[in-house]
Amino acid sequence: MNAFYDGHVVIIQATFVGILLALSIQVPLRLGVFSFxxxxxxxxxxxxxxNVVIRADLQAVPAIACGAVAAAAVGLVLGLVLQRLNGLYLAMATVAFDLMIGVVAVNGGEWTGGPTGLYGILTDLTLPIILVVVGVFLVAAELSERGRAHRRIEAVREDPELAASMGIRVGAYRVVGFVVSGLAGGAAGAMNVMTRTTIGPADVGFGLVILALTMIIVGGALSWKGAVAGAILFTWLPQVLTFVGEWQELVYGCVVLLAGIFLPRGLYGLWVDTRRRLAARRRPPALSEQAHQDVPQEMTS
Amino acid sequence: MGGGHAAAHGTTRGHTVQEVFGAVSLGSLYLIFALGMSVVWGSVGILNFAHGAIFMFSAFLCSQLLQAFAAPFLLVALVGIIFGAVMSVLVQVLVFQQIVARSTSERSADIRILIGGIGAGIIPLAIAQHVTKNQPFGLQESSFRTTIWEVFGLRMSNVQVATIVVAVVVATASGLWLARSRGGLALRAIGVDPEVASMMGVDRSRLAIGTMAFAGGLAGLAGVLLTFQLGALTPHSGDALLVKAFACVILGGVGSTLGVVVGCFTLAAAETVVLTQTSGQWVEAVAFGLIFAILVIRPVGLFGRQEVRRV
Amino acid sequence: MTDTSGTPLLVVDDVAVHFGGVKAVDGISFEIAEGSITGIIGPNGSGKSTLIAALTRFVPLTRGALTFDGVDLHRLRASDIARHGIARTFQTVRLLPDLTVEENVRLGADVSKDRRGAPERVASALEATGLTEVRRSYPGELSYGTQRRVEIARAVAMAPRLLLLDEPTAGMNQGERTEITGLMKQLSADGLTQLLVEHDVQMMLDACDHLVAMAAGRLITNGNPADVVRHPGVREAYLGRKWGADARA
Incomplete structure (x- = not known):
């Protein structure tokens, strides 16, 4: 096991960073906000x-916090500015935002290292730190998938107008979605830069959107379990199949395409739907209709 | 890629006329690429995210297939148009139609079409990247040679002139067709109210295939023209162009021919100004900033209808 | 029951809603007494549903005022309307497909500040609508009529002071309609004020204490249901053409 860990430490770290990146795309999607x-x-x-590692000599945990908070602050502004947009328009505005970050990375002078990027970002980051950070986000995600929060998130996504009539402040939920997306994405980026000790414009391009989207579309957008499944699948797939490594992009494209057509709710959705169908079959037949016929006598009395 | 290169042909800086010409030629290229995209989006309601990949892959296929012999300009252009149209129709039939058939609501279809388009766009990109090893590719084997003409001190290449002429002809023709013909009426009807249009006997899937072929053909043509103009494209050339075209379309207002014309030339002019006035590569940011500004200030665009903003 | 009996819970004063040049609602005034069932009748496009939408702040008022228990509704956000005790159902079934019947109803019960009492409100709303048996089912597994009852249960679980029912029996058969009428009367007996929009005049006569007749965005008359349907303006705009001989007068 230890030998396995030593041999795969980079990809294990990448898996957890991938989970956070996938979560940062997934959180808004769960709220019906098509933000990339x-x-x-x-x-x-x-x-x-x-930057905070190089310039302020910060260690891993405070540096991750800085990255996450900075991204969340931008997320808050973005969420407020884009509040009136929906659907495709919002999706494209956020894609433009992503590409803009890439332009800033190229043109940022010494702060971003220009086209060559930043080097020598060395910290005390260890796998346990990564595990704790990712764990915090996953626990929060799990809590949001239970009880009152779950019901309200479902309403905000499926039917914003209905949600408003149920006393839910849809706009506020959406802005919170942007902020949480910022926290997760920022933390993922900060951890990534520390595991690789370097960052350049090529690492923050549109390819990231495609990778994260692939994970979410295949894993499932409605639960963190889908994000985790997708992140594990697409971090390890190129490792397991060398053919895939060479044609990685092509395989991703085909997978996104097929999942987009045939499996809109992802693997997790497939699992949920199957379970529900089996449960419905186990219930006594015509129960709903029977209840339906019971009512009139009491009610018309 | 793309942004402002045409203006860079101007040999003397501060030569305003030269820069205006560069902007017009750049705007014309945007127009050829964006016009079909706007028509498809404004009528059948599909935003084809693979449009940029179709543009790039048409030029790529031309460069691969025409290596063997010295094809003339018109033949290359024709082959590019055919490749673009065929790919676009394939995407429509194999991806978008399947998604629409399996979607319960328009809202969920919209976003699944976006995702399907992203998926469909990755495939040609990956193939081109693999074959070219991510290096630029060109159309050097063609018998066509770029020449520079000098008219009253204004330097212009034959490709730039061709681009402008094509843009004017295509925009005028499609604008007139949309306004005057029966087919154009059907397209506008379906853009305004799909239900009423279908009651009037408008066949949505046939129109979708027709407009997608039109859009794809123009994308292929734009790919060939830009490759001749720059000498080469890279596999990623389509990505940024797609987002720029999106900026042009929403600036003018989705579905408005006049709108997309104004949008394209506005973006080209803004990029030319930024290119000549600033150092570095900020020119790429113009389109992205523009998208933001439009969506925040006036989401329906300059000439847009109110209904276009979807909820 | 007439306008003056009881305290008005809702005062609709000269309300107008215009969409560009279209005057969907154009100067409507009436009052709803606490504990009553008020019905709004009128032909398609007369502005009934727009009025409901205005009451829940889904569309902005062009003119006029909506006062609910002394509160100016126009100053609230859509999401605050529910907290002030107004619940509504929709013309079409709007249930969340990935929540069970119980969870859908619980969404309504969540509105109240009294979180502890939520399970109880869900249970009694399910009981009142006869849905206890199917509480673990998903909406997709239920018949249309049952789905509509889940909608009503969800609104009832909000423990509202005013319930807006926008064509609650659309697409239902006669038996199901009778059921819904009975349910409304039972809720009314428990003191719940209701505003009902419906096409079925017979059902309106059976269920309502008070009728408001609209045509082309304007009020024709309002008052006692039997008087309202006999009103010549109502017959002309609505009954005269469509129901004429059949209407019970």
Whole structure:
């Protein structure tokens, strides 16, 4: 096990960073907000994290916090500015935001290292620190998938007008979605820059959106379990199949395409739907109709 | 890629006329690329995210297939148009139609079409990257040679002139067709109210295939023209162009021919100004900033209809 | 029951809603007494549903005022309307597909500040609508009529002071309609004030204490249901053409 860990430490770290990146794209999607800003937040987290390490000699935990908070602050502004947008328009505005972060990375002078990027970002980051950070986000995600929070998030996503009539402040939920997306994306970016000790414009491009989207679309957008499944799948797939490594992009494209057509709710959605169908079959037949016929006598009396 | 290169042909800085010409030629290229995208989006309601990949891959296929012999300009352009149209129709039939058939609401279809388009766009990109090893590719084997003409001190290449002429002809023709013909009426009807249009006997899927072929053909043509103009494209050339075209379309207002014309030339002019007035590579940021500004200030664009802003 | 009996819970004063040049609602005034069932009748496009939308702040008022228990509704956000005790159902079924019947109803019960009492409110709302048996089912597994009852249960679980029912029996058969009428009367007996929009005049006569007749965005008359349907303006705009001989007068 230890030998396995030593041999795969880089990819194990990448898996956990991938989970956070996937979460940062997933959180807004769960709220029905088609924001791809997670990739931009990742870039902000990476460059802010890199800078505070190089310039202020910060260690891993405070540097991750700086990256996450900086990205969340940008997320708050973005969420407020884009509040009136929906659907495709919002999606494209956030894609433009991601690309803008890439332009800033190229043109940022000494703060971003220009086209070559930043080097020598060395910290005390260890796997346990990564595990704790990712764990915090996953626990928060799990809590949001239970009880009152779960019901309200479902309402905000599926039917914002209905949600408003149920006393839910849809706009506030959406802005919070941007902020949480910023926290997760920023933390993911900061941890990534520390595990690799370097960051450049090529690392924050549109490719990130595609990678995260692949994970979410295949894993499932409605639960953190989908994000985790997708992140593990697409971090390890190129390792397991060398053919995939060479044609990675092509495989991703085909997978996104097929999942987009045939599996809109991802693997997690497939699992949930199957379980529900089996449960419905186990219930006595015609129960709903029977209840339906019971009512009139009491009610019309 | 793309941004402001045409203006860079101007040999003397501060030569305003030269820069205006560069901006016009750049705007024309944007227009050829964006016009079809705008028509498809404004009528059948599909934003094709693979449009940039179709543009790039048409030029790429031309460069691969025409290596063997010295094809003339018109043949290359024709092959590019055909490749673009065929790919676009394939995406429509194999991806978008399947998604629409499986979607319960328009809202969920919209975003699944976006995702499907992203997926479809990755495939040609990955193939081109693999074959070229991520290096630029060009159309050097063609018999066509770029020449520079000098008219009253204004330097212009034959490709720039061709681009401008094509843009004027295509925009005028499609504008007139949309306004005057039966097919154009059907397209506008479906853009305004799909239900009423279908009751009037408008066949949505046929129109979708037709407009997608039109858009794809123009994307292929734009790919060939830009490759001749720059000498080469890279596999990623389509990505940024797609986002720029999106900026042009929403600036003018989705579905408005006049709008997309104004949008394209506004973006080209803004980029030319930024290119000549600043150092570095900020020119790429103009389109992204523009998208932001429009969506925040006036989401329906300059000439847009109110209904276009979807909820 | 007439306008003057009881305290008005809701005062609709000269309300107008215009969409560009379209005057969907154009100067409507009436009052709703606490504990009553008020019905709004009128042909399609007369502005009934727009009025409901205005009451829940989904559309802005062009003119006029909506006063609910002394509170100017126009100054609230859509999401605050529910907290002030106004619940609504929609013309179409709007249930969340990934929540069970119980969870959907619980969404309504969540509105109140009294979190502890939520399970109880859910249970009694399910009981009142006869849905206890199917509480673990998902909406997709239920018949249309049952889904509509889940909608009503969700609104009831909000423990509202005013319940707005926008065509609650659309698409239902006669038996199901009778059921819904019975349910409304039972809720009314428990003191819940209701505002109902419906096409079925017979059902309106059976269920309502008070009728408001609208046509083309304007008020024709309002008052006692039997008087309202006999009003010549109502017959002309609505009953005269469509129901004429059939209407019970």
């Amino acid at each position: 800003a997670g990739a931009g937040f990742y870039g902000i987290g990476a460059y802010v994290g890199g």
